[in-house]
Each structure stands twice: as structure tokens, then as C-alpha cells.
Amino acid sequence: MSVSSSRADTTDIPAYMQALGRAAREAARGLRRADSGRKNRALLAMAERIDASREAVLAANAEDMQRGRDAGLDAALLDRLALDQARINAMIEGLHQVAALPDPVGEIDGLRARPSGIQVGQMRVPLGVIGIIFESRPNVTVEAASLCLKSGNACILRGGSEASASNAALSECLKAGLEDVDLPAGSVQVVATTDRAAVGELITSPEFVDVIIPRGGKSLIERISREAKVPVIKHLDGVxxxxxxxxxxxxxxxxxxxxxxxxxxxxxxxxxxxxxxxxxxxxxxxxxxxxxxxxxxxxxxxxxxxxxxxxxxxxxxxxxxxxxxxxxxxxxxxxxxxxxxxxxxxxxxxxxxxxxxxxxxxxxxxxxxxxxxxxxxxxxxxxxxxxxYGLGAEIGISTDKLHARGPVGLEGLTTRKYVVLGEGHIRQ
Amino acid sequence: MSVSSSRADTTDIPAYMQALGRAAREAARGLRRADSGRKNRALLAMAERIDASREAVLAANAEDMQRGRDAGLDAALLDRLALDQARINAMIEGLHQVAALPDPVGEIDGLRARPSGIQVGQMRVPLGVIGIIFESRPNVTVEAASLCLKSGNACILRGGSEASASNAALSECLKAGLEDVDLPAGSVQVVATTDRAAVGELITSPEFVDVIIPRGGKSLIERISREAKVPVIKHLDGVxxxxxxxxxxxxxxxxxxxxxxxxxxxxxxxxxxxxxxxxxxxxxxxxxxxxxxxxxxxxxxxxxxxxxxxxxxxxxxxxxxxxxxxxxxxxxxxxxxxxxxxxxxxxxxxxxxxxxxxxxxxxxxxxxxxxxxxxxxxxxxxxxxxxxYGLGAEIGISTDKLHARGPVGLEGLTTRKYVVLGEGHIRQ
The missing domain is CATH 3.40.309.10 (Aldehyde Dehydrogenase; Chain A, domain 2)
Incomplete structure (x- = not known):
């Protein structure tokens, strides 16, 4: 088994985040090659791994909860942090649901012949590497990972520090599921440090990350939008x-x-x-x-x-x-x-x-x-x-106008490139 | 006739750019209401106004050319700056071509009934206000304005300072064309100052501008991307x-x-x-x-x-x-x-x-x-x-992955919002 991120050296934050970034880029290449069947098998393998690791996940969550109570977290935060058998069942069910969704990747729209003789269409493809920053809700770790994987993207997940033990335990399950079907471990990486500098690195590294999706309160999202050098799909107020x-x-x-x-x-x-x-x-x-x-x-x-x-x-x-x-x-x-x-x-x-x-x-x-x-x-x-709306899943609601507007499902995690088919055609 | 931008007070750059921004936002509201017929009539009116103002446009261009030669601009720059009857004919022809293109605005895709009874679809709508920053090519002023107008967007155009007289003359024609069909003068505004601070204001005002499209050399585009607080559709290298x-x-x-x-x-x-x-x-x-x-x-x-x-x-x-x-x-x-x-x-x-x-x-x-x-x-x-590729027009080629990728035509200047039709439906 590969070195798990929870055991990685996180003392040098920039070096650590660059290592995650490089692994994600490399994994994204592998995911472009993965067909729907293999991505679905990975999702089901992750579900099995979580099912088989209930005790370890709940023990890690108990640690987080104890730390949270000691730190005086309020009841609403503790509720979002808490896992139990029912919530684990819901995670497993969610993975099965995402596996059952249609795969948007590879669809070619409007392939048409042009007067020059070439055929031109647009193929839906993964964005590449997605960074997701979210609060202390361990179920988001699994949900975000599943949507990114299904849409062919590698992801780097940075959950709230209060959930770090739970997230590390879930991360082990996700990585084991990837390994079960021979997909690169870098496809899903959970940031194994609570140092805020890690977020700073993540949102300013366009060479490693194609888009950032922050999920959380308005102040978090505003701060990330202000400091990011990577495009952000953001969700601000709903008035x-x-x-x-x-x-x-x-x-x-x-x-x-x-x-x-x-x-x-x-x-x-x-x-x-x-x-x-x-x-x-x-x-x-x-x-x-x-x-x-x-x-x-x-x-x-x-x-x-x-x-x-x-x-x-x-x-x-x-x-x-x-x-x-x-x-x-x-x-x-x-x-x-x-x-x-x-x-x-x-x-x-x-x-x-x-x-x-x-x-x-x-x-x-x-x-x-x-x-x-x-x-x-x-x-x-x-x-x-x-x-x-029938998207089958939602990673968030975008209040931006560009790229994705409104509820964002799998399609919002993809982009379209042009494909051109010829038979030796040259431009006159 | 409204006060032309070339006669506006440009001594206080932030105040001047805010005035342009407010006028653009207001015009964008009017453009959302304008049907295809009126937008097309505006494009044809602009063409007529340019045709009727050939002497004034060429005289203004002669000023720019003289200033350019005095400043020692190289032959390639002077060539791009120069206007003659043939290039004016091409501008007029371009306006006619854009008028003849199908209007992407208002198209509703995939309106489908959901189990709840509502119908959900996606309607193509203008982005709002587009800022375009480009080099000293007066024909780009007309081309960019026509594509923004056809797609229902207000635009703020900032051309190279070497072309300022030509752009001011063309701006008069464009504004007159808008007025001929009762569209707001703020629909097309040419920045009437060569002060670089105006660009800084434009690219950091998300309250007034929805997207920036820089057209020019790599260093210009990199600088704008680095400093912008508004989303940028950019075009970097083609290797x-x-x-x-x-x-x-x-x-x-x-x-x-x-x-x-x-x-x-x-x-x-x-x-x-x-x-x-x-x-x-x-x-x-x-x-x-x-x-x-x-x-x-x-x-x-x-x-x-x-x-x-x-x-x-x-x-x-x-x-x-x-x-x-x-x-x-x-x-x-x-x-x-x-x-x-x-x-x-x-x-x-x-x-x-x-x-x-x-x-x-x-x-x-x-x-x-x-x-x-x-x-x-x-x-x-x-x-x-x-x-x-059959887009009918091109405002640039995007090397970004989000929103628009590859050649950007009218569709790339629009976004899609969700529309929901019900008969008193409520969520259970």
C-alpha cells in the first residue's frame, strides 16, 4: 500500500502541497484514460471499504468529537461533525448513487461537417484537478471525492480541522478503493495538515489545480475568492x-x-x-x-x-x-x-x-x-x-455567471474541448 | 445627443470609470429587454453611421498615424493602426455579417418535466457587462462592440492609446447607431483616456464588469490576469x-x-x-x-x-x-x-x-x-x-478551461440560467 497522506511529512507546507499537486496532475492523466466502468467500480470499492471500516471510522470520529467538545464547539458544529451508523450508511448509499449516474465524460456534441471537409464537434472532458475546501463535515469528504472521480477529475480535499481524524480514516478507505481497481492513489487526496498555509498554497497553484470549490460560510468564500490565483466556483448569498x-x-x-x-x-x-x-x-x-x-x-x-x-x-x-x-x-x-x-x-x-x-x-x-x-x-x-432539477447530484450552487451557474452537478465539473476529424485535410 | 465619452471629464480616473461602469450596468438591463430585431437594426445603423462618417474617421486616423510616426512606431504597428477605405468597408461588412448571425440569447435547452411537476430548463442569457482591452487596431473596436451587442452585453472598450483619435471617431458612430434605434448609449462605451490607471479600475470592479477579455501580447494578458478581480477569458500561447x-x-x-x-x-x-x-x-x-x-x-x-x-x-x-x-x-x-x-x-x-x-x-x-x-x-x-469551426465570428481563442475553451464566438459571451415553470408548485 502507498504511503497514506496522513503519514506524509507535512512540516514543510509548500513542499508537501507541491507533492500533492504533482500526484494529482499525474493522477488526472490516468483518470482521462479511465472508462466509466472502472470509475464506477472504484466508487463501489470505496463503499465496500467504508463498510468494512466502520469501527475505525467511528473511533476516529469519536476522537474528533471529544476534541470538539473540549474546545467548546457549539451544538450545531458538533452535530455536523458527528458520524454514526446511519450517516455511514448514507455515505455508502451516496457512493452507489453516484456510480449509477450517467458519465458525462466523452460525450461529443454537434459533430458537424464544415465546408472545408473537416468534421467539428465538442467533447466533454474532465477539468483536471479540483481543489475543494470545506467545513468540518466528514460526509462531504466522501461526497466531493465521489463526484470528482465520476467526472474524471483528481481532487485535493481540505476539510475543516475539527474533522481531521475522521477525514484521515475516510481517506484510507477511499485510497484503498482506488487501489482495488488500479486507479492512481493521487486521484483523491485529503490534505493531512490543519495548517492554514496549506489552503494558501492550494488556491495559488494554477500549475497543479484547475479550479477551487469552497463550500462553507460567506467569509471563507470571500477570503478564498480574494486570494485565489486559481479560478473559483463560488457560492455566496441567496437573497x-x-x-x-x-x-x-x-x-x-x-x-x-x-x-x-x-x-x-x-x-x-x-x-x-x-x-x-x-x-x-x-x-x-x-x-x-x-x-x-x-x-x-x-x-x-x-x-x-x-x-x-x-x-x-x-x-x-x-x-x-x-x-x-x-x-x-x-x-x-x-x-x-x-x-x-x-x-x-x-x-x-x-x-x-x-x-x-x-x-x-x-x-x-x-x-x-x-x-x-x-x-x-x-x-x-x-x-x-x-x-x-434532475442533475442527480450537486457539489454546490454557483452564484457566478461564468462556467457554471446555479446548481452544479457532474457536468459543472467538466469542460468541452473541440475535436476535429479529417482525412488529411489542410487549410487553404 | 448624449455627452460623448470623448468629451467626458477624465481627470478623476476612478470617478470616470465608475460613471462608465454604472452606465454599462444600466444599459445591460436595457439590452436584456432588447429583442434580436432591435439589436440587428442597431448593428446596421452603426454600419450606416460609419459609412456616412468616412471622412471624419479617416481624418482622426491620420492624426493617430502622424502621432505614431512621430513617436517612431515600427512598421507593423503602424500597419495595424492604419485605416483606409478598404478597411472601413471591411468594418461595415463585418457589422452586416454579425447582424445576420443567429442570436443565441433566449434559447431554452432541455425544458423537462420533473417528478415534482415543475418543468426545468436552461435559458441562454447575456453575461452582462464585458470589458475588452486591446491593442491599437481600430477595427477591433467595431468588431468587439458588434459581438457584445449581438449577444446582449454592454461593453467597455479600452483600445491602445496610439489609436485614441480613431477610436473616439468610431465611438461616435457606434453611439449614434445605438441612438438611432433607441438603445442606451451605455451599451457601447470607449474609454476616453489613455491613462493606464483606467485599465486598473476596469479589471478590479466586479460590481460593474462581469468578465474581462484581453486581446494582445502575452505580457499584457499575464499582467491583467495577475491583477484582475474580475474573471478573465484569456488567450495565452499556442505551442x-x-x-x-x-x-x-x-x-x-x-x-x-x-x-x-x-x-x-x-x-x-x-x-x-x-x-x-x-x-x-x-x-x-x-x-x-x-x-x-x-x-x-x-x-x-x-x-x-x-x-x-x-x-x-x-x-x-x-x-x-x-x-x-x-x-x-x-x-x-x-x-x-x-x-x-x-x-x-x-x-x-x-x-x-x-x-x-x-x-x-x-x-x-x-x-x-x-x-x-x-x-x-x-x-x-x-x-x-x-x-x-462554424461559429460565425470569433472574439478570441480561450486557453482557459472554465466557461469557454477554444475559439470563442457569440455563445461564449453568454451564460445559461435555470428557468422553472410551475402552476403553484411547492416543495414537499
Whole structure:
């Protein structure tokens, strides 16, 4: 068995990260050659290895948990860090699911004959080496590794330091799975140091890394974007809007607003500001207030909202543009779709915005003109999700415009190159 | 008529660039609403305005030329700077061609019903605001503006300072054309200062600019990539290879090698290193030498090449990886496709690489495993070009992997957002 990363010399961080980088580049060459069958067998072998190593993984996790409790981590962090048999089952199930997904690599689109006689098409290929930086959730180690491997990419994973023992134990399983099917061990590498300088090296080494995907809080992502010399696929805020137009079906509007806000509070596709067209506001607001009260959602309204619902807290300027991630909702009465779109343009985060309307032309305008990664008509913003969209998997949601926008599945981890077929063709 | 940018106050560079940025953002909103017909009418109006302003444009260009000669610009730079009636005709013809291209904006791909009942698809939309930084070629001003406008993007153009008078005159025509069809003047803005600080502002303002496309020499592009806080679609070197496998048809191999090297020397898709499979080297080298001698191409060979052709200059390590852009060719004898691909991986620039072979499996392997933006079988590398590929236009060739790879046409100036259609659907 190869030297596991957990036993590698990590005292010289730049040298250590360069060694990982070189191994990843070399592995990426091997992965370009690996067919779907072999990648799938590796995923299933990893699942078996995890299944056979439950005790070791849980023991390592117990170490992390003890260290976390000693360090005074809060309950939410400890919950994300914790592994048990059910979570291990979910990891194994996830590996099987990714193995069952169609492989995007190698697909050739639009191969067409050109007047010169050559045929030109675009072939989907892996990006190469993907660096993923994430918080202390050991299940992300397995999930990220599986999506990168399936899409033919080598990956370098840097999880939160609180999960280092769990990640090292899982890393052993992943490497053993690769070895079982003769894929290079460098295909999946877990950074075996908690030194922050390792992240600095990772995000500034375009010679080794093709793209960085940070998964975590806004400040982590902003810092990485600022310092990276490697392209970053990033996910910042979700300040999502639902605009209810005067022609909306009332019951649909109520159902969508309540679902978009309350189905889950902590997700990026949760509704944060509800925009109501003036002619419909008076009719809808009392029933909205009643339903949100049932869910104990605090409302913060503009002056026109408070003219109908005096008990509602007055929204301040900072409420527009706030990502509450909590049972709090801002409500504003607007004058038509242009006013609504201007508000979304000014305060939104280009994540997910919806219109509720029965007007055909307004629906078309909202879809074309709102510049967000997901734009919806008569549907809850909570649908903005890789699984709901049918991607089969999701490594994150991109709020960038270039390359991948919105939920990122396997296809977002690939790129397309041109392929040209000739029979001795030369350019005249 | 609005205040033209050439008369704007450019003493406070940050304030001036912010004003351009705000106008571009505002214009981008208007362009999202503009249908194809109006964008095409704007392009034709621009063409008419240029046609009607030939004297003013040529007079402005004469100013630039005089200043250039006084400053001692070399003949090549002066040639690129110069306008005449024929070049103005070409600009006008270019505007007509872009107007005739299909509009990528608004196309919805793969709208499919999901088990939840929603329909999900992806709509092609403009990127928003594009910053283009280029050298002193006034025709690029018109070409870049036309491609950005057709793809629904506002643009901020920063041409070389030597062409400032020509660009200002052309800018007047472009703005007048926009006004003729009531599109916002901020849709196309030419930076009216030669102060380098303007470039610094442009490339570090993600709030105003969605992507930067630098067109110019390698050092310009490297500097911009290093300093940019906005995503850059960049085009670095083209160190292109042709690998001739032992099974290759000799005549095809000779024709492709000679065409790829000699059809034009200064382009990025020109062959720079020829790789010959050992079993075929002895048979091909004498005839290759004869044909390249006819074109006065200097050959630099490895030891095994020189064993067959002793008169050839010995290649040094720096010849592999050199982008000559000149009648010089490096030749290396290799041992099979793996050796060839290892050489390309080590010394290539991931631009365009070709194999000449009659072997089906080798052709497939080369296509799948060579990680370049264009990979060819039995065709000249010189085909790597937006027009040859049928894109209809080309704003550049991307050597990046993310977003756009290879020749970039109108589609590369757009992105895709998700659209979701429901009838009151909520997430369970």
C-alpha cells in the first residue's frame, strides 16, 4: 500500500502541497484514460471499504468529537461533525448513487461537417484537478471525492480541522478503493495538515489545480475568492425574492410564499423578501400574516405593508438585501413588475427569484429580464436544487455567471474541448 | 445627443470609470429587454453611421498615424493602426455579417418535466457587462462592440492609446447607431483616456464588469490576469504539435505538417513542434526537409532527427515549448503515442494538437487523452479558428478551461440560467 497522506511529512507546507499537486496532475492523466466502468467500480470499492471500516471510522470520529467538545464547539458544529451508523450508511448509499449516474465524460456534441471537409464537434472532458475546501463535515469528504472521480477529475480535499481524524480514516478507505481497481492513489487526496498555509498554497497553484470549490460560510468564500490565483466556483448569498403580481392566483401565491419561506429556514434558496403588487396587497396581507404567524415567522414590512398590518415591525433599509436564514421575512409593496425587478436588481443576490402571475407576457418578461441563476414562474424558490432539477447530484450552487451557474452537478465539473476529424485535410 | 465619452471629464480616473461602469450596468438591463430585431437594426445603423462618417474617421486616423510616426512606431504597428477605405468597408461588412448571425440569447435547452411537476430548463442569457482591452487596431473596436451587442452585453472598450483619435471617431458612430434605434448609449462605451490607471479600475470592479477579455501580447494578458478581480477569458500561447504515428499515410502526414507550419507563421494555431514516431522517421524526414526547405523553414531537431538529417540544427531544451511564430520548426522523434502525449503534456500549451494516423484506437486515445482546447485527427492545426469551426465570428481563442475553451464566438459571451415553470408548485 502507498504511503497514506496522513503519514506524509507535512512540516514543510509548500513542499508537501507541491507533492500533492504533482500526484494529482499525474493522477488526472490516468483518470482521462479511465472508462466509466472502472470509475464506477472504484466508487463501489470505496463503499465496500467504508463498510468494512466502520469501527475505525467511528473511533476516529469519536476522537474528533471529544476534541470538539473540549474546545467548546457549539451544538450545531458538533452535530455536523458527528458520524454514526446511519450517516455511514448514507455515505455508502451516496457512493452507489453516484456510480449509477450517467458519465458525462466523452460525450461529443454537434459533430458537424464544415465546408472545408473537416468534421467539428465538442467533447466533454474532465477539468483536471479540483481543489475543494470545506467545513468540518466528514460526509462531504466522501461526497466531493465521489463526484470528482465520476467526472474524471483528481481532487485535493481540505476539510475543516475539527474533522481531521475522521477525514484521515475516510481517506484510507477511499485510497484503498482506488487501489482495488488500479486507479492512481493521487486521484483523491485529503490534505493531512490543519495548517492554514496549506489552503494558501492550494488556491495559488494554477500549475497543479484547475479550479477551487469552497463550500462553507460567506467569509471563507470571500477570503478564498480574494486570494485565489486559481479560478473559483463560488457560492455566496441567496437573497431570494417572490414577487406576487396583481393577476396572481391568490391560493397559489399564498402557498408558494409560505413554502418558500418555511419549508426550511437555513438554506440559500429560502425566500427572504416577499414583493407584493400594490393592487393585490390589501387582499393578501391579512391571510399571509395569519399563515406566517402559524409558523412563528417574524414579518418586517414597508410602510405600505404596515398600513394594512399595523402590528408588523417596520423594515429598515438593511432588511432589504438581508439573508436571514431564519424565521424572519421582509415584505414590500411595489408598483408592478418593473418596480419589483428594480428592487430585485438592487437588493438581490442573483440566486433565485420567482414571480407568481397569471399574465403570460409578465411571466415571459420576468424570465428574460431577471438576472439570477434560477428564475421561476409560479413555483417555490425551494426547488432551486440539483436533485430537484434532475442533475442527480450537486457539489454546490454557483452564484457566478461564468462556467457554471446555479446548481452544479457532474457536468459543472467538466469542460468541452473541440475535436476535429479529417482525412488529411489542410487549410487553404 | 448624449455627452460623448470623448468629451467626458477624465481627470478623476476612478470617478470616470465608475460613471462608465454604472452606465454599462444600466444599459445591460436595457439590452436584456432588447429583442434580436432591435439589436440587428442597431448593428446596421452603426454600419450606416460609419459609412456616412468616412471622412471624419479617416481624418482622426491620420492624426493617430502622424502621432505614431512621430513617436517612431515600427512598421507593423503602424500597419495595424492604419485605416483606409478598404478597411472601413471591411468594418461595415463585418457589422452586416454579425447582424445576420443567429442570436443565441433566449434559447431554452432541455425544458423537462420533473417528478415534482415543475418543468426545468436552461435559458441562454447575456453575461452582462464585458470589458475588452486591446491593442491599437481600430477595427477591433467595431468588431468587439458588434459581438457584445449581438449577444446582449454592454461593453467597455479600452483600445491602445496610439489609436485614441480613431477610436473616439468610431465611438461616435457606434453611439449614434445605438441612438438611432433607441438603445442606451451605455451599451457601447470607449474609454476616453489613455491613462493606464483606467485599465486598473476596469479589471478590479466586479460590481460593474462581469468578465474581462484581453486581446494582445502575452505580457499584457499575464499582467491583467495577475491583477484582475474580475474573471478573465484569456488567450495565452499556442505551442501546437502534430504527432505522426507509424501507421500514418505518408502523403497526408507531409501535407498536414507543411500546411500547419507554413500556411501562416504568426498565428497561435501554427505548428511549432513536429513529433515523429520512430518507425516512420527515417522514411519521412528527407522529404519533410525538402518541402520545408522550399518554404525556407529552419528546422531544429533532436539527436535522432539529426542522425537522419545531419544538416539540421540541434534543438536545445528551450526549443520544446517555444512558440516561434516564425518559419522555424522543432522536430523530435518519439517512441509511440504515449511518448508523444507525454511530450505534449510536458511542453504543450493545451491549445491545439493533432495526430496523423490510420490506427482507429490510437485516434480515439489521442482525442480522449490530450488535454488541449482543440484535438485533431488527420487535419491541420490551422483549422482551430472560430470561422472554420462554424461559429460565425470569433472574439478570441480561450486557453482557459472554465466557461469557454477554444475559439470563442457569440455563445461564449453568454451564460445559461435555470428557468422553472410551475402552476403553484411547492416543495414537499
Amino acid at each position: 431570494c425574492h417572490v414577487y406576487v403580481d396583481a393577476t396572481a392566483d391568490h391560493e397559489k401565491a399564498l402557498a408558494i410564499a409560505v413554502n418558500a419561506k418555511t419549508q426550511r429556514y437555513g438554506t440559500c434558496n429560502t425566500l427572504e423578501t416577499l414583493l407584493l403588487d400594490a393592487p393585490i396587497a390589501e387582499a393578501l396581507l391579512p391571510e399571509l400574516a395569519r399563515r406566517f404567524a402559524e409558523h412563528e415567522v417574524e414579518l418586517r414590512g414597508c410602510e405600505r405593508t404596515r398600513a394594512v398590518l399595523p402590528q408588523v415591525i417596520a423594515a429598515s433599509e438593511s432588511d432589504w438585501g438581508e439573508e436571514y436564514l431564519a424565521p424572519v421575512l421582509a415584505i414590500k409593496v411595489v408598483d408592478g413588475v418593473d418596480d419589483a425587478m428594480a428592487h430585485i436588481e438592487r437588493y438581490g443576490s442573483q440566486h433565485t427569484d420567482a414571480i407568481v402571475t397569471q399574465d403570460y407576457s409578465l411571466a415571459r418578461r420576468f424570465m428574460a429580464e431577471v438576472d439570477s441563476s434560477s428564475v421561476m414562474v409560479n413555483a417555490s424558490t425551494r426547488f432551486a436544487d440539483g436533485f430537484e | 501546437c504539435h502534430v504527432y505522426v504515428d507509424a501507421t500514418a499515410d505518408h502523403e497526408k502526414a507531409l501535407a498536414i505538417a507543411v500546411n500547419a507550419k507554413t500556411q501562416r507563421y504568426g498565428t497561435c494555431n501554427t505548428l511549432e513542434t513536429l513529433l515523429l514516431d520512430a518507425p516512420i522517421a527515417e522514411a519521412l524526414l528527407p522529404e519533410l526537409a525538402r518541402r520545408f526547405a522550399e518554404h525556407e523553414v529552419e528546422l531544429r531537431g533532436c539527436e535522432r532527427t539529426r542522425a537522419v538529417l545531419p544538416q539540421v540544427i540541434a534543438a536545445s531544451e528551450s526549443d520544446w515549448g517555444e512558440e516561434y511564430l516564425a518559419p522555424v520548426l522543432a522536430i523530435k522523434v518519439v517512441d509511440g503515442v504515449d511518448d508523444a502525449m507525454a511530450h505534449i503534456e510536458r511542453y504543450g500549451s493545451q491549445h491545439t494538437d493533432a495526430i496523423v494516423t490510420q490506427d482507429y484506437s490510437l485516434a480515439r486515445r489521442f482525442m480522449a487523452e490530450v488535454d488541449s482546447s482543440s484535438v485533431m485527427v488527420n487535419a491541420s492545426t490551422r483549422f482551430a479558428d472560430g470561422f472554420e
